Amino acid sequence: MITFLYVLYVMVCLFLILVVLLQAGRGGMGSAFGGSSQTVFGSSGAGNFLTRLTVISAALFMMLSAALTYVSSSGEKSLENASERVRMREEARSEGSKDKKKGADEKAAAPAPQSTSESSTSAPSAPVETAPAAPAPAAPDPDAPKEP
Numbered sequence: 305m306i307t308f309l310y311v312l313y314v315m316v317c318l319f320l321i322l323v324v325l326l327q328a329g330r331g332g333m334g335s336a337f338g339g340s341s342q343t344v345f346g347s348s349g350a351g352n353f354l355t356r357l358t359v360i361s362a363a364l365f366m367m368l369s370a371a372l373t374y375v376s377s378s379g380e381k382s383l384e385n386a387s388e389r390v391r392m393r394e395e396a397r398s399e400g401s402k403d404k405k406k407g408a409d410e411k412a413a414a415p416a417p418q419s420t421s422e423s424s425t426s427a428p429s430a431p432v433e434t435a436p437a438a439p440a441p442a443a444p445d446p447d448a449p450k451e452p
Contacts, residue, residue, distance in 0.1 A: 306372075306375055313368045313372060316365050
């Protein structure tokens with residue numbers, strides 16, 4: 305939609321430039337510096353075809369400019385909303401990975417009993433360290449002499 309508006313905008317701009325350049329001058333240098341014209345209402349007379357095309361293309365140019373301004377400003381708001389959603393999603397992912405890491409640490413350590421009065425938002429307790437396990441007995445050596 306916005307691409308179509310941009311293409312239409314450029315075409316109207318070029319058409320407006322072409323129509324203005326095709327129009328004949330109005331009275332030359334004498335009228336530009338305050339010279340008198342031959343008629344009461346000026347030398348232009350009634351609006352001709354090129355003048356009407358100029359007015360129509362100028363009106364289209366202004367409407368398209370306003371429309372593109374509105375679309376681009378509302379697009380920035382939607383971009384801000386989208387970037388906010390992405391930021392929130394990234395924060396949730398990073399908190400989720402912290403929770404997974406914390407869960408793995410808690411599984412490795414013995415779970416500490418919690419009272420039911422604690423809220424779920426309280427700070428987690430430090431992991432409990434367990435004593436190392438006793439070494440397993442060694443298997444008998446088959447080459448060793450047997451005792452009677």
